[in-house]
Amino acid sequence: MITKIPPMPQAPKNDACKSEHKSLVFDASVLRHESDIPTQFIWPDHEKPLANTRALDVPLVDLGGFLSGDPLAAAEASRFVGEACEKHGFFLVVNHGVDSGLVSDAHRFMDLFFELPLCEKQKAQRKVGEHCGYASSFTGRFSSKLPWKETLSFRYSAEESSCNIVDEYFRNTMGEGFSPLGTVYQDYCNAMSTLSLGIMELLGMSLGVGRAHYKEFFEENNSIMRLNYYPPCQKPDLTLGTGPHCDPTSLTILHQDTVGGLEVFVDNEWRSISPNLNAFVVNIGDTFMALSNGRYKSCLHRAVVNNKTPRKSLAFFLCPKKDKVVSPPSELVDTGNPRIYPDFTWPTLLEFTQKHYRADMNTLQAFSNWLLQQKTSEVVS
Numbered sequence: 225m226i227t228k229i230p231p232m233p234q235a236p237k238n239d240a241c242k243s244e245h246k247s248l249v250f251d252a253s254v255l256r257h258e259s260d261i262p263t264q265f266i267w268p269d270h271e272k273p274l275a276n277t278r279a280l281d282v283p284l285v286d287l288g289g290f291l292s293g294d295p296l297a298a299a300e301a302s303r304f305v306g307e308a309c310e311k312h313g314f315f316l317v318v319n320h321g322v323d324s325g326l327v328s329d330a331h332r333f334m335d336l337f338f339e340l341p342l343c344e345k346q347k348a349q350r351k352v353g354e355h356c357g358y359a360s361s362f363t364g365r366f367s368s369k370l371p372w373k374e375t376l377s378f379r380y381s382a383e384e385s386s387c388n389i390v391d392e393y394f395r396n397t398m399g400e401g402f403s404p405l406g407t408v409y410q411d412y413c414n415a416m417s418t419l420s421l422g423i424m425e426l427l428g429m430s431l432g433v434g435r436a437h438y439k440e441f442f443e444e445n446n447s448i449m450r451l452n453y454y455p456p457c458q459k460p461d462l463t464l465g466t467g468p469h470c471d472p473t474s475l476t477i478l479h480q481d482t483v484g485g486l487e488v489f490v491d492n493e494w495r496s497i498s499p500n501l502n503a504f505v506v507n508i509g510d511t512f513m514a515l516s517n518g519r520y521k522s523c524l525h526r527a528v529v530n531n532k533t534p535r536k537s538l539a540f541f542l543c544p545k546k547d548k549v550v551s552p553p554s555e556l557v558d559t560g561n562p563r564i565y566p567d568f569t570w571p572t573l574l575e576f577t578q579k580h581y582r583a584d585m586n587t588l589q590a591f592s593n594w595l596l597q598q599k600t601s602e603v604v605s
């Protein structure tokens with residue numbers, strides 16, 4: 225945790241917009257022009273981005289046939305998805321059934337939000353220990369390797385009783401004027417939830433546990449939607465937009481704009497994923513890795529920044545309803561394949577990443593060790 229941060233560039237004077245803690249703020253409107261990068265944003269040499277990262281040629285999974293009910297197309301898509309998840313844990317989908325107008329509205333409204341003055345965005349300020357709200361980098365949360373990004377995260381629920389949760393979030397935190405954003409992001413999350421249930425069917429088929437198993441598990445998901453906004457950085461070779469990590473969540477559906485910046489670690493090398501507006505990038509997260517008893521890999525990835533253009537991405541993090549026990553189906557456990565991770569519920573892992581451990585590439589192992597340690601100390605005392 226940060227105890228004291230050296231002064232950073234200050235926000236421009238604006239009478240309508242007085243900040244209480246000027247010296248601690250990541251104000252993108254100022255920092256995007258700064259060549260003297262505050263040390264907290266400089267990553268160690270072994271993690272710095274590399275020049276000339278090679279693009280990975282990723283085949284696209286066409287979901288059209290599967291979504292229209294063709295069993296042969298479903299079998300083919302599930303085989304393809306299974307191979308990718310055993311190898312590195314990510315793939316791209318096209319013909320996914322999500323309206324392109326909705327995706328472009330979701331990007332357009334991100335510009336509206338992130339181009340607001342800092343004090344306006346801070347109406348949704350994320351508090352330490354919480355996972356939702358607006359964060360301008362993580363200056364109050366971490367003391368080094370700070371990400372060069374702003375984020376707005378909010379909860380989504382597929383339960384009928386919470387069918388307006390996103391809409392209400394925008395109106396309640398930002399005011400009635402933000403209701404068009406609430407409507408678009410509510411619709412976007414509904415579309416992501418539907419798409420992720422389809423992908424859960426393919427994952428269940430590919431693992432031989434049946435089409436319904438994971439779909440039913442996530443039917444009432446309580447997920448997280450995150451808008452990532454990466455301002456330009458004058459020294460992009462020293463910084464990272466998002467550091468190397470595996471998502472602690474179950475499945476991530478990401479849409480990146482045309483700028484580029486997403487990288488995945490495949491065959492011991494960082495490879496860039498070229499933007500494709502028609503595709504969603506899907507990756508397995510730690511919680512699904514546990515649900516598959518380690519068969520499917522939680523994908524290691526990061527995001528780099530550039531010195532010219534702001535970059536945006538929309539990330540939907542599928543998470544189980546809070547009381548669901550994360551445990552692999554019996555078909556995936558036998559003497560040759562013993563349990564790798566203990567049972568847990570998603571809120572415990574979420575709390576671990578918000579209060580005890582900064583999510584990275586080892587989160588699931590660190591969490592497992594921590595859980596087992598907690599259990600041992602319960603028995604001893």
Ligand SMILES: C=C1C[C@]23C[C@@]1(O)CC[C@H]2[C@]1(C)CCC[C@@](C)(C(=O)O)[C@H]1[C@@H]3C(=O)O
Pocket residue numbers: 355371448450466467468469470471472473541574577578582583584
């Ligand atoms: C549960 C979560 C923690 C993070 C957001 C998320 O909803 C899913 C991914 C996690 C994260 C993106 C992994 C990289 C590090 C992190 C701190 C970040 O850079 O944003 C992570 C998120 C977090 O806020 O802890």
Ligand SMILES: O=C(O)CCC(=O)C(=O)O
Pocket residue numbers: 450452466471478480485486487525526527536537539
């Ligand atoms: O912006 C990106 O491309 C990746 C973001 C990411 O990995 C995340 O938000 O977890």
Ligand SMILES: [Fe+2]
Pocket residue numbers: 469470471476525
């Ligand atoms: Fe991620």
